[in-house]
Amino acid sequence: MKMMGTRRWALAAVAVIAAGGLAACGGSDSDGTDQSSGGDALTTVTYWDPYPQYEDGSDWADYVAACAPDGMTLKRTAIPNGDILNELTTAVKEDNAPDVVLLDNPAVPDAAVSGLLATADDAGIDTEGPDANLAGPGTVDGTTYGVPIGANTLGLYYNDDILKQAGVDPASVTSWDGLDAALEKVTAAGAKGITFSGISGEEGTFQFLPWFWGAGADLEDPGSDAAVEAGQLLSDWIGKGYAPKSAITDNQSASWDLFLTGDYAFAENGSWFAKAASELDFKAVMIPIPSKDGGPAPVPTGGEFAVAPVHQDNAAAHYDAAQQVITCLVGQGNQVTTDDQLGYFAANGDERQQQIDSDPIWAPWADAITSAEGRTTDLGPDYTATSGAVSEAEQAALNAAGDADAVRKAFEQAAQQVG
Numbered sequence: 001m002k003m004m005g006t007r008r009w010a011l012a013a014v015a016v017i018a019a020g021g022l023a024a025c026g027g028s029d030s031d032g033t034d035q036s037s038g039g040d041a042l043t044t045v046t047y048w049d050p051y052p053q054y055e056d057g058s059d060w061a062d063y064v065a066a067c068a069p070d071g072m073t074l075k076r077t078a079i080p081n082g083d084i085l086n087e088l089t090t091a092v093k094e095d096n097a098p099d100v101v102l103l104d105n106p107a108v109p110d111a112a113v114s115g116l117l118a119t120a121d122d123a124g125i126d127t128e129g130p131d132a133n134l135a136g137p138g139t140v141d142g143t144t145y146g147v148p149i150g151a152n153t154l155g156l157y158y159n160d161d162i163l164k165q166a167g168v169d170p171a172s173v174t175s176w177d178g179l180d181a182a183l184e185k186v187t188a189a190g191a192k193g194i195t196f197s198g199i200s201g202e203e204g205t206f207q208f209l210p211w212f213w214g215a216g217a218d219l220e221d222p223g224s225d226a227a228v229e230a231g232q233l234l235s236d237w238i239g240k241g242y243a244p245k246s247a248i249t250d251n252q253s254a255s256w257d258l259f260l261t262g263d264y265a266f267a268e269n270g271s272w273f274a275k276a277a278s279e280l281d282f283k284a285v286m287i288p289i290p291s292k293d294g295g296p297a298p299v300p301t302g303g304e305f306a307v308a309p310v311h312q313d314n315a316a317a318h319y320d321a322a323q324q325v326i327t328c329l330v331g332q333g334n335q336v337t338t339d340d341q342l343g344y345f346a347a348n349g350d351e352r353q354q355q356i357d358s359d360p361i362w363a364p365w366a367d368a369i370t371s372a373e374g375r376t377t378d379l380g381p382d383y384t385a386t387s388g389a390v391s392e393a394e395q396a397a398l399n400a401a402g403d404a405d406a407v408r409k410a411f412e413q414a415a416q417q418v419g
Contacts, residue, residue: 040314045072045321046098048088050081050304051342053253060341067328069321082201085111088309092116097309099322102149105137105374106202108305109381112140116309120144123308124323129332130347136374138305140381146307149330150344151352152271153299153372154210155365156290160283162191162265170287175294176214176233179266183242186265193242194266195258198234198398199251205387206300207252207268208234208394209375210289214297219378222390223415229292231397231407239402248398259284270302271365272343278361286364301372303344306330345369382418389414 045068054060061076068074077098079087085107091097092115103111111117120127120138127135127147138146156179158170166189168182183193197207211233212219217226237243244250244258252269259267262282268289277284288296306329308322329338335346336355345365346352352369356362376383396410 040317042072042099042314042317042321044075045069045100045325046075046077047100047325048077048079048084048098049102050079050084050104051102052078052080054078063338063341064329067325069324072321074325081203088116089114092310095312097311099308099311099318100325101307101309102304103146103307104202105148105301105303105305106376106383106387108137108146108307109140109376110384111307112143112145113381117145118308118310118315118319118322120146123319123326125306125308125326126331131349131370133370133372133374134301134303134347137301137376138307146305147326147330148303148347149306150303150335150339150342151347151369151372152302152344153365153368154207154268154270154302155286155288155299155368157259157267157269157273157277157284157286159191159259159262159265160285161262162186162189165189166191166265168265170285173287173290175290176292179290180242182265183237183240187240187242192244192264194237194268195250195255195264196234196243196247196268197250197252197255198247198394199249200391200395202387202391203251204394205391206302206375208390209300210268210297212390213299213373214289214291216292219383219386219390221415222386222393222418223412227390227393227414228408228411231394231411232402232404234394235397235400235407236402238398239400245401248395271345271362271369274361274365275343288368296368296371298371298373299368300375301369303347386418389417392417 047064051060064076065074081104084101084103088097088101088111125147127138127144130148134148134151138144138148163170163186166186168185172178173182187193198204208230211230212227215226215230217224217230238245238247247255255267256269256273258264260280274286277286289299291297306326308319311318328334335348336351339346346355356366379386393410393414397407400406
């Protein structure tokens with residue numbers, strides 16, 4: 001019911017503006033709207049993305065700026081991923097939202113049911129082309145709100161030099177037992193074990209999900225025995241010294257930096273590091289993250305959706321500008337260029353194949369992207385609360401450093417929290 005209510009509110013706002021909101025008086029508002037010609041011309045299109053690592057003047061910032069529609073300039077604001085949804089909520093409430101936001105895919109259902117996003121139809125966004133498993137988070141209760149700008153996922157990198165020195169055959173790392181045996185050997189040989197990101201919040205949950213799903217756990221029951229097994233696996237790594245204690249607070253970049261030292265045998269991390277991995281002083285190879293009993297674990301889809309936030313004043317002009325920017329970034333024939341900037345895969349299978357054919361470093365990731373699972377597929381907007389509970393459980397498990405009772409208690413509490 002809430003979902004329908006928020007949609008009706010958003011659509012009603014659009015209808016009111018379309019019917020009478022374009023007959024505004026002269027002057028200019030704070031977002032660069034030129035009101036002198038009936039209130040329907042924008043001089044500035046505003047855009048947010050979750051990439052503060054790309055500063056003004058970077059290749060990415062310049063690339064985005066070039067997507068400004070004719071006669072406009074593009075004002076880009078980079079906001080950390082963990083803050084962007086709260087910032088957007090405030091901006092929509094004040095009717096001062098950006099025209100375009102790149103929103104982390106699991107946040108899209110939550111934003112949609114909260115009335116923050118215009119539908120793709122209202123904004124004129126073309127949603128044809130992306131693979132179904134990658135486009136899924138953008139559709140809530142049959143209504144689509146955005147389009148994936150690209151896709152990424154997770155794999156297990158290994159340092160070939162360390163494995164050879166320790167006598168580990170990477171072909172043996174196809175189950176948790178195989179991975180643990182490898183970690184025991186490399187640490188006994190004097191190397192370090194594995195890096196991963198266990199940081200609190202969605203970034204840590206993203207990296208935990210392959211182990212969670214690989215144990216056979218389900219997000220609808222985060223307190224199951226399988227969920228506990230996944231938490232115990234990582235907790236034991238901390239307790240045995242296979243993983244650094246900093247994993248509890250490491251984000252994915254910090255985790256990768258540890259692997260770059262050449263001291264660690266393994267690193268769970270993203271496809272966006274594939275290019276960098278091919279240029280290291282040591283040979284780094286990607287293999288699938290193993291499931292508990294063997295074979296590749298399910299991995300989550302990563303990447304952002306290009307969406308158009310709700311506007312009340314001059315909505316038609318804002319949505320038109322949004323549509324033009326989004327088409328520039330992810331329209332047919334444009335996505336590969338955009339995703340090459342980010343180290344992402346194209347969400348469209350045909351365009352993604354172009355990337356894979358043009359550079360062999362992408363080949364090991366092809367199957368992982370094709371079979372990756374949406375984080376919100378089962379829970380929709382309820383994913384946000386469950387992800388938070390799972391994150392708290394993982395944090396407690398890592399801090400427990402192998403204490404089985406503490407690990408089980410953490411995941412039982414997670415189930416109670418969302419139950």
